[in-house]
Every structure is written in C-alpha cells, then in structure tokens.
Amino acid sequence: MVRVSTSKSGDLGSNPGLLKFCMTQCQEGLKSETKTTMSRSSKKNGYKSPAKSPTSLTESQMEEQIKEAKLQCKNLIKNYSPKTHRHNDEVKTSITRLNKIYNVFKPLPPETATKCRRAIGLFFVDNDLVPILCEIVIDYLKTGWLDAEGKQDVSLFSTMHEAVLILVNYSDSSVEISDCEADVPGFFECVGEQLKNLHVKLSTGKPATLLDQRMTGTLLDISNNTSNADKGRKKLRELGFMQILKPFLQLKDEGLKLTAFVCLATLVDEKESGMLHGSVSLVSFLLNVLSKALKHPTRRNHGWSARELTQAVTKLARSDVNKKLLVKEGALPLLLELCNAQNKEEQREAVNALWALSFDDENKELIIQEPGMMKRLMELGKSSDADVKKSALGIMWILRYNLRDKKDYHELGKNLIGKRLKTSKSPSKEPDSGDFQHVMISYQWDSQDVLLKVRDQLRTQGYNIWMDVDCMEGSTLQAMADAVENSAAVLMCMSRKYKDSPNCRAEAEYAFQRRVPIIPLLMEDGYKADGWLGILLGSKLFFDFSGRYSFESRFDSLIKALGVKGQTGEQGVKVTSQSDTSKGQDTADSAAGKIIPVVKSKILSVAPPVSEEKAKVVKLWGNKEITSWLKSNKLDRSSMSTLSGKQLVFLRNLKGESPETFYGLLQKNLALTSIEDLMNFVDALTELL
Known part of the structure; x- marks a missing residue:
C-alpha cells in the first residue's frame, strides 16, 4: 500500500504533478491512507502487481516468486552504479519488482508468508544488497527528488521511496537487514537529519506536501523496525534518535505520532522511560487505537493490526512505572478480549502483555478481579499452543500467593505454590549418590x-x-x-x-x-x-x-x-x-x-520474618499514617515523604532477603548516608514490622 496521509497539509490542486501521481495510484487500485506500523507483515507499502492477487499460492508458485526475487536482487547489484543509478531503468525496474513480490505473499497464512519473505531477506543480506539500497536512499535524501526547476519530481521520489520500502518491509521478517543498515556509514545519520527537517515542515506551518508526509511515515517505519534489532537499537541511541523522535509525539497526525511513540518505547531504558510515562494521554491514545482496531472488521486501525498494537503495549509494560499506568487506563479488558480471540497470534501477544503487567503488586489484584480473566487464563493454561500455554501458566505463577488468599482460587494458588515437577529423570539428582545440587x-x-x-x-x-x-x-x-x-x-x-x-x-x-x-x-x-x-x-x-x-x-x-x-x-x-x-x-x-x-556472593543472616497481620495493616497506610510514623521516629524529611505503606513492607522484607540491596536503596533513594540516620530508620522499621 502507498503511504498517503489523510491529514492534508499539502494542497493537491496546487501541484498538478502530485495530483497526477495520486490519481495514477488510485487507478492502480492502491488504498490511500496513512501507514505507520511497527511490524509490516500484513500491510506492506509498495506497488500492487498488475495481475490480480491470487487467493492462495501453491508451493511451486512460492518457489517461483522467491527465485524471481533473487534474480531481481542480482540484477540490481549488477546494474547499480553510484553515479548513474538515478537514470538506470534496470535499477528502477528491479526495485519496483522486489516491492511487488513482497505483496504476492499477502494471501498466504502469516507464518508461511513470513517464511518466504525471510528467505528473500536473508538472500539480500548474504549478497550485500542492503548497503546498495541504503546508498540509493542516502543519495536521494541528500540531494532531494527535485527536477531541474527545483520542483518535486514524482518519478525520482517513487524510486527512492520504493528503495526504503524494501528495507522496511523485508526487515520485518529478517532482523538481519536492520543490523546491516546499522553498519552502513552515514545511513541513519541521514535518516535522522531528514526526520528533523520533515518535522519542521509538519509542525511549523511550512509547506509540506503529501510526499513529505509519506516520506516521514516511511522513515519513522524504518527507524522503528531497526530499533527492534540489538545493533540497530544501539546505533539509534548513539545518534540521539530519542530526542529526534520525541517532537513527533506532539504532531496532530495520529499515525505518525503512534509510530514515533512505539519506537521510543523500544529505545528508552528504565531511567529514560519518563519521556513516555510523563504523558497519560499517550498511553490512553495507544489503548484507544487498540480498542478501535478490535471493533473494526479488519481488526486494524491507523494501519496497525491488533497484534502489533498489543506488542506495543508489551513494550511499554517493560517499564515498571508504565505497568500501573497501562492498567489504570484500561488495558486489562482489551487484553482479555484478545485472549478470547481465535487468532493464535493475538492470543500470544495478549498473554505476553498480561505476564509483563502481572509483576506489579497492584496489578496482581486487578488482574484477578477482572471479570472472566482467571477463567480464561486457566483455559489458556491448557492451550495446544506452547507459547500461549507457557505465558498463561507464567501469569498464574506470578499471581500464586494472591490466588491462595482468594476463596474462589484458593486451591489453584495452593497448588501453584506447592506443586513440584516429578519426573523419572531429574537433572539435579544422580542415582544413588545423595542429594546433590x-x-x-x-x-x-x-x-x-x-x-x-x-x-x-x-x-x-x-x-x-x-x-x-x-x-x-x-x-x-x-x-x-x-x-x-x-x-x-x-x-x-x-x-x-x-x-x-x-x-x-x-x-x-x-x-x-x-x-x-x-x-x-x-x-x-x-x-x-x-x-x-x-x-x-x-x-x-x-x-x-x-x-x-x-x-x-x-x-x-x-x-x-x-x-x-x-x-x-x-x-x-x-x-x-x-x-x-x-x-x-x-x-x-x-x-x-x-x-x-x-562483591561476595553469599547468604547473609536472615532477619525474623515479617508479621503477616502487621504487614496487611501497614500496606493500607496512606500519607497521613506515613507522616505520623516518620514524625514520631524523627525521620520526617523530604526524601521519605513519598513512601507508601506497601514500600515499607517491601523494604522490611528486603532487609532480610538482601541486606546489601536494602542498605544500597536507603543510601541512594532515601538519602540516608550517615550511620545515625541509617540506624534510626532501620530500628524504626524493625520495630514497626
């Protein structure tokens, strides 16, 4: 599909060449809509094959298409020249054909289509096509796609855009392509500079055509795909892409904003996640897009599938701060709906997202309380799909102590806590040799x-x-x-x-x-x-x-x-x-x-266990009780003002389980650096619990 924004910041009527271009695309049966995606396995941009797309492909037809792609790859490599590629029809033909071949696999089951596309993508990598495509893109981005009169030349733009789309589309199935892109000198430096320039056009009222918007979407796409590769993520972070992408979160174009948001969720680490959770509206926006996708017959919105949007939720949930926010903004009912879907891919992503969310203490209770959630998780715990089953059981494992305390799930929690693996061949034992570890x-x-x-x-x-x-x-x-x-x-x-x-x-x-x-x-x-x-x-x-x-x-x-x-x-x-x-x-x-x-790896003396009854009471403490306790123990200071009852119980347990970590947190997070301050806090905490 061709990427043409629905938010028209450019005037078609004032640009006859652009108008003709868009009319041509419509005549070819291409859908005009914003496409900003995290994974493009089912919605690739590119040119539709003149022949009517088959409803399915035979194995021999799939092999023929793969052979054709390899042939076009070799032709492109053979005919490419840095100085003449702009005027080389053979190069342009090969680029167009490779994009068409990508879409030929669309009618196939997702796993089969991915397998075919991956075979082609790996061939690109093995035959060094990726650097050539990157060099073509760099050339166009640096010199532009303007004709002799300084006007945008649609034919030049089309070739450059298709070259980027090959990288975007096939990297979805072959992460190796993204790693290769990261190794091409100057490629992402050029992409970053172009994104900065395009953002200025899109956000300050300067002239921005539909071609600019399409290019912005495609460059955000390639950045997003590359962020999922280890080498690519490192490269983007080194080049400051977090700061380059952050301004896109303020754009009115929801498609562009969504891609930038998801890419940032991959790039940031725990300390930097503030740039994402600082705005509740962004999380709410993502969940709203997912909700609309679930209601649509195609289960898509803004070009994103429900599965891909759920992957974005999982990315955000990597940060412990975002875990609470996602649940607060309504993630659980949406994930349950995905769990109830018959689509195995959606189920896999949904239970994986729930597993990530379940590590938060407050979320544990909310997951159990969500109507229908536990019933469905128990069903998925018996799924024939190994990944779905593993994640569902993993969620219930994390919830085991909370389940044990619930009347309806007491036995389930009890079994999860007490059940152990019994096999005839245990790796931790040697026959007749005693109890070895x-x-x-x-x-x-x-x-x-x-x-x-x-x-x-x-x-x-x-x-x-x-x-x-x-x-x-x-x-x-x-x-x-x-x-x-x-x-x-x-x-x-x-x-x-x-x-x-x-x-x-x-x-x-x-x-x-x-x-x-x-x-x-x-x-x-x-x-x-x-x-x-x-x-x-x-x-x-x-x-x-x-x-x-x-x-x-x-x-x-x-x-x-x-x-x-x-x-x-x-x-x-x-x-x-x-x-x-x-x-x-x-x-x-x-x-x-x-x-x-x-540092010595050893087990330190174990502190007396925390009283469960006292812990339950302290966990319910609010700001009033915390303030009173701090004042009575002469600990009232700004560094402790945000403590909660649950955090006090956690710290008390941590003192017994890992004193080294406990004292490190007191010094770093609560600014207790003197021996007297440490002594007063520890004594007060021990007396409390």
Missing part, C-alpha cells in the same frame, strides 16, 4: 551460544549444570521452580532482553526469594542492569562474557567464584548447602588483566 544457568535465548560453551566447560570441571535445553521435561513452569530450589548457585546472565523477558524475571525473582546465591554474567556489551534487575542485583559486580574479553579469562574467574557450589567431581563430592558462604573471589575485567574484586 546444581548450578542453574538463567538466561535469555539470544545468549545461548556463549552459555552452551560455559555449560560444557563447567561440566568438564565437575560441575552439575542445569540448563533448559537439557532439562525441560514435563511442565516448563514446574521445571523452572524445581531447578531454582535445587540450585547451589544461579548464573544470572544479564542483558536488556533478559531484563525485558517475563520468563527470565520469574526465574530471577524466584531465585532471589529462595535466597539462592546469584552470580551475574554480563552478556551484552555496555548493558547496565536497570529496573527490577538492577534492584535485585544491587551492587554485585559481574563476570563479563559479552565478548569484550577472552572467554578463558572470564571462565577462570567464574570457576573461582563458584568454588565447590554445584560441583560433584569424580568422587561425587556433595555440594555445600545454601547457608554456606563463599569466599571472596577475584575477576579480571580489563584488557590488561587487572584484578577487580567481586
């Missing part, structure tokens, strides 16, 4: 290759290793719980994707709650643990397996940190219990091999 590797799948090497090397050193690729028998949820409970230590393999994964968070928080020693491994160069992961790890230093240093130097340090935890050895030495403490270890975290001490 293992070292659990908790990771996100993008880091798997490196961690398989870590696993294999640890096993050669006599360690009993639990990794999901070896040990996932029966229920995934129960396998995870069993793995944590039988761990002598957990290697927590941190990255941005680990932090954003509900499954990884469930593992990490359960290990934290069980007071299992945690040893952090850094898997993403430059990543700094933030949000819930930063709180959980506290000031622990990490072992860098991101590739910056040699694997051998990191591994040697890791062995020292583990000591005998999880080690069986040839003699079957029994692992120390969780109450044992580990000696101080060293790790080398510089290219020169200098030694940097690692």
Whole structure:
C-alpha cells in the first residue's frame, strides 16, 4: 500500500504533478491512507502487481516468486552504479519488482508468508544488497527528488521511496537487514537529519506536501523496525534518535505520532522511560487505537493490526512505572478480549502483555478481579499452543500467593505454590549418590551460544549444570521452580532482553526469594542492569562474557567464584548447602588483566520474618499514617515523604532477603548516608514490622 496521509497539509490542486501521481495510484487500485506500523507483515507499502492477487499460492508458485526475487536482487547489484543509478531503468525496474513480490505473499497464512519473505531477506543480506539500497536512499535524501526547476519530481521520489520500502518491509521478517543498515556509514545519520527537517515542515506551518508526509511515515517505519534489532537499537541511541523522535509525539497526525511513540518505547531504558510515562494521554491514545482496531472488521486501525498494537503495549509494560499506568487506563479488558480471540497470534501477544503487567503488586489484584480473566487464563493454561500455554501458566505463577488468599482460587494458588515437577529423570539428582545440587544457568535465548560453551566447560570441571535445553521435561513452569530450589548457585546472565523477558524475571525473582546465591554474567556489551534487575542485583559486580574479553579469562574467574557450589567431581563430592558462604573471589575485567574484586556472593543472616497481620495493616497506610510514623521516629524529611505503606513492607522484607540491596536503596533513594540516620530508620522499621 502507498503511504498517503489523510491529514492534508499539502494542497493537491496546487501541484498538478502530485495530483497526477495520486490519481495514477488510485487507478492502480492502491488504498490511500496513512501507514505507520511497527511490524509490516500484513500491510506492506509498495506497488500492487498488475495481475490480480491470487487467493492462495501453491508451493511451486512460492518457489517461483522467491527465485524471481533473487534474480531481481542480482540484477540490481549488477546494474547499480553510484553515479548513474538515478537514470538506470534496470535499477528502477528491479526495485519496483522486489516491492511487488513482497505483496504476492499477502494471501498466504502469516507464518508461511513470513517464511518466504525471510528467505528473500536473508538472500539480500548474504549478497550485500542492503548497503546498495541504503546508498540509493542516502543519495536521494541528500540531494532531494527535485527536477531541474527545483520542483518535486514524482518519478525520482517513487524510486527512492520504493528503495526504503524494501528495507522496511523485508526487515520485518529478517532482523538481519536492520543490523546491516546499522553498519552502513552515514545511513541513519541521514535518516535522522531528514526526520528533523520533515518535522519542521509538519509542525511549523511550512509547506509540506503529501510526499513529505509519506516520506516521514516511511522513515519513522524504518527507524522503528531497526530499533527492534540489538545493533540497530544501539546505533539509534548513539545518534540521539530519542530526542529526534520525541517532537513527533506532539504532531496532530495520529499515525505518525503512534509510530514515533512505539519506537521510543523500544529505545528508552528504565531511567529514560519518563519521556513516555510523563504523558497519560499517550498511553490512553495507544489503548484507544487498540480498542478501535478490535471493533473494526479488519481488526486494524491507523494501519496497525491488533497484534502489533498489543506488542506495543508489551513494550511499554517493560517499564515498571508504565505497568500501573497501562492498567489504570484500561488495558486489562482489551487484553482479555484478545485472549478470547481465535487468532493464535493475538492470543500470544495478549498473554505476553498480561505476564509483563502481572509483576506489579497492584496489578496482581486487578488482574484477578477482572471479570472472566482467571477463567480464561486457566483455559489458556491448557492451550495446544506452547507459547500461549507457557505465558498463561507464567501469569498464574506470578499471581500464586494472591490466588491462595482468594476463596474462589484458593486451591489453584495452593497448588501453584506447592506443586513440584516429578519426573523419572531429574537433572539435579544422580542415582544413588545423595542429594546433590546444581548450578542453574538463567538466561535469555539470544545468549545461548556463549552459555552452551560455559555449560560444557563447567561440566568438564565437575560441575552439575542445569540448563533448559537439557532439562525441560514435563511442565516448563514446574521445571523452572524445581531447578531454582535445587540450585547451589544461579548464573544470572544479564542483558536488556533478559531484563525485558517475563520468563527470565520469574526465574530471577524466584531465585532471589529462595535466597539462592546469584552470580551475574554480563552478556551484552555496555548493558547496565536497570529496573527490577538492577534492584535485585544491587551492587554485585559481574563476570563479563559479552565478548569484550577472552572467554578463558572470564571462565577462570567464574570457576573461582563458584568454588565447590554445584560441583560433584569424580568422587561425587556433595555440594555445600545454601547457608554456606563463599569466599571472596577475584575477576579480571580489563584488557590488561587487572584484578577487580567481586562483591561476595553469599547468604547473609536472615532477619525474623515479617508479621503477616502487621504487614496487611501497614500496606493500607496512606500519607497521613506515613507522616505520623516518620514524625514520631524523627525521620520526617523530604526524601521519605513519598513512601507508601506497601514500600515499607517491601523494604522490611528486603532487609532480610538482601541486606546489601536494602542498605544500597536507603543510601541512594532515601538519602540516608550517615550511620545515625541509617540506624534510626532501620530500628524504626524493625520495630514497626
């Protein structure tokens, strides 16, 4: 589909060339509407094939189209020249054909269409077509699409726009394309500058034609797709795209605003998420677009499918601050409607979004209270779709203690808390050798290759290793719980994707709650643990397996940190219990091999448990009760004025579970830096709970 904005900031009547262009598109049967999307798998822009689109394709027809795409790719590469491409009809023909081929797969089931498009996209990458397309786009963006008289030349614009669309469309199925784009010198620098210029036209009343609006939408699209790739996200952040995109949130054009909003949700980290949750209207706007999509026969709005909009909700929910706001603005009924849909893709996205939202304490109660929600989650927990089933069970796992306290769901909560995996082959036990513990590797799948090497090397050193690729028998949820409970230590393999994964968070928080020693491994160069992961790890230093240093130097340090935890050895030495403490270890975290001490990974003395009755009362405290308590203990100061009853209970529990993290929070967040201030607060908190 061709991107032509419905908000007309340009006058067709005053531009005969543009009018002729738009009339031609209508004659070709192309739909004129704003298209700003996060994922383009079912609504690609481009030119419709002259032949009538088939209702389906045979396998041989699919193969023919893939062969044709490969042929056009080779032709484009052969005929391309930086100096002459603008006047080369063969180059233009190949670009147009590649766009048409993309749309040929539209009638196919989404998974089949994606498979075909991915095969083509990977061929582009393997044959270095991506840099050529980027160079074509750079040339046009720098020199413009103006004719000799300085007027916009529709034919030049069309070629450039189609080149961008190839990158946008196929990168949806092949993230490798986005990584290639990030490597092309000057490409996103040029895209960023063009977006700045276009925003000025669109926001200040300066002349902006429909071509400008279409170009804005397409450049926002390619930025959004690229933000989903690790290398691309890093590149956009380095180039300051957050500040480039932020002004687009104020545009009247809802389609452009939506794409900028979703792209920003991917780019920001926990500390920067304020630029998104600062405006309730933006979250409300997103949910309103989703609501309208669910009511439309096509289940689309502003060119976005309900599935894609739900992905955007999940992106926003990565920030703990946004979790509350999304639920407050009405996300739960919409997600339940998606869960009730027959479309498996929509179900997958909906339960994944709910899983992300369920980590907030207030949301837990609201999810349970949402009419029909628990009934549907229990049904989806038996789904034939593995992803849907896993997420639904994951949600109920997070809600387990809240469910136990509800009359209607008491047995469900009780079973979730007490149920354990029982298989004939348990990875944490060795026949006739006693009750051995293992070292659990908790990771996100993008880091798997490196961690398989870590696993294999640890096993050669006599360690009993639990990794999901070896040990996932029966229920995934129960396998995870069993793995944590039988761990002598957990290697927590941190990255941005680990932090954003509900499954990884469930593992990490359960290990934290069980007071299992945690040893952090850094898997993403430059990543700094933030949000819930930063709180959980506290000031622990990490072992860098991101590739910056040699694997051998990191591994040697890791062995020292583990000591005998999880080690069986040839003699079957029994692992120390969780109450044992580990000696101080060293790790080398510089290219020169200098030694940097690692914070001891040990279990500190456990504080007396918090009284449940007292905790229930304090959780209900409002500002009045908090102020009174602070004054009575001579703690009334501005840094504590925003404390809530729930936060006091959390801090009291944290004191027993992770003193290191507890005292770090008091110093950093509550500005308690003197020994006397710390002593007064801790004494008052201990007396209260």
